[in-house]
Amino acid sequence: MKILHRTEIEKILSSLDPIPKIEEGFVQYSKGLATVPPVGELLMEKGEVHIKYGCIRADEYYVVKVASGFYQNDALGLPSSNGLMLLFSQQTGQLACALLDEGFLTDIRTAIAGAIAAKHLAPANITAIGIVGTGIQARLQALYLKKVTTCRQLIVWGRSAEKTGDYQQDMQREGFEVSIADSIDELAQSANFIVTTTPSTTPLINVSQVRQGTHITAVGSDTPEKQELASDILARANLVVADSISQCQQRGEIYQALKAGSIQGEKVVELGNVIAAGQGRADEQQITIADLTGVAVQDIKIAEAVYLASEKK
Template sequence: MTTIPIISLDAIQNSMTRTDILHAVKGALIAHSDGKVISPPPGQLLFDNPKGDCHIKYGYLQGGDTYVVKVASGFYDNPKQGLPVNNGIMMVFSAQTGAPVCILDDRGWLTNVRTAAAGALAAQAGAPAQIRKLGIIGAGEQAELQALWSCELLNINTVDVFARSPSRVKAYAKRMKEHGIDVTISPNIPTLLQKCNLVITTTPANSALIQANDVQSGTHIVAIGADSPGKQELDAALFQRAAVIMVDDHEQCVHHGDYGYAVRAGLVPENSDTPLGAVLAGAKPGRLSDQDITITDLTGIAAEDLAVAGLAWNRCT
């Protein structure tokens, strides 16, 4: 039997740059919005003790040589044991024969960076003309990546952060300063929203953190944390105030994103969203005026996994 190549995390990381990943993820979001990606609803396993989740996403680009199946986990108590929250692998198969092509032993890194890229692109898509300060809610690995990638893409250098754990938020601020990012810490979310007109949420919260009445006109919010049933970061009423609602995938965001809470409550029509890919392609606006409140709801899509897995496969073989 032929041995299936296993590509190591080091090889994957050395094969691509941040610019490569941003370009690949942007193309994936556009292709997805154009209907060129075949991706059934994701599989999900949810765990209570310890708290965690596992996502199985899979799909292929029409006309592509390969398809990808990804298994990615997040166990939120892992840092107490000195372990990373995220882990996983991606499996690449031939779209002609179904034979396994390789296993990407990325340990969740590809998922992390494709999410960072999607968040940064979403931040750029709806950002006001003058960004006062970038606000980050959360203090984990994705909170760090979102700040780093968005600051670089938007050419800003100031971040305000809030997280529930004082020790974690202090450690976060220290890490960001080591990356050359100027960090301030807000005592609560309403204070952060007074200072920031671009906000990215990166938590596994199961109830709304951002209340509709606390958001100032002109603010763009990118919600990343609600990527499985039961999670929520945004007050459903906030969507009523939004001039533009962008989503990575309509069905996923209605089913288990923040947008779905507003739709199910009858606060906004189910067809009130715009594909993020269409905004990135220049076909739709991400903002109508500087006074608009705008929202991007990201649930993570297989198209992004296809893009980064294909990048790794092509560069490493």
């Protein structure tokens, strides 16, 4: 049994491109080739834990991931995210590898799902990338978009002027030309590719702000309570894509829009099917939405990729 610590995992990942693997995972998931039970959840006074687990039946391993958020950790000088991934043999049940990534791989595979959504749904000509939020996903989504888009114009909106300023500096260092939006309105006027990355529980973007030809990837909302997009945006969209239809019926933007009666279930298509059919955005006028709540196949594929790369060294 191998143990990989965060620093080793970061090093391995720097010379690895898991995008095709995770794309393959989404396709296998949508084709029914994966077993992904409902997400386990443990709510405690100071934090919440999610357990995602499952297997792609043709693969060698099954994966169990424990991911937690303890939001008072900031005051203790500790990261709020934590967790690990465990890779077990599907043949014998033996533990092959414990990836003590402290939540790092979850952040990465979430950003990769954003890049995959962009590959299939982004307008051909991105005028600017609009980022709502200034946290880890606000950074990683932009960094992974570099792998699939040529646009280096970035416009950011955040609640805290200080954090938004930090974000601007950091992302300029990463090769983006970064402007700060005073409002969501301003952001939506210049960006036709928007990523929302906040834990908001009230919509941040209204339907009137969304221009024709815009794509929005919503990654912030992963619970029944959180919501970043007004539900009528999903009603107006030409294409609404879920990473997992069954999960998005219970949490995230699609759940909110279904609950509000703004859309019907039939409107939602699954990312793996979009990838498999090559049928993403049809033209430059469409409004497209990708709602990403995080699926265990992403964890399976990234954990496998890191472990197998570590074995080859």
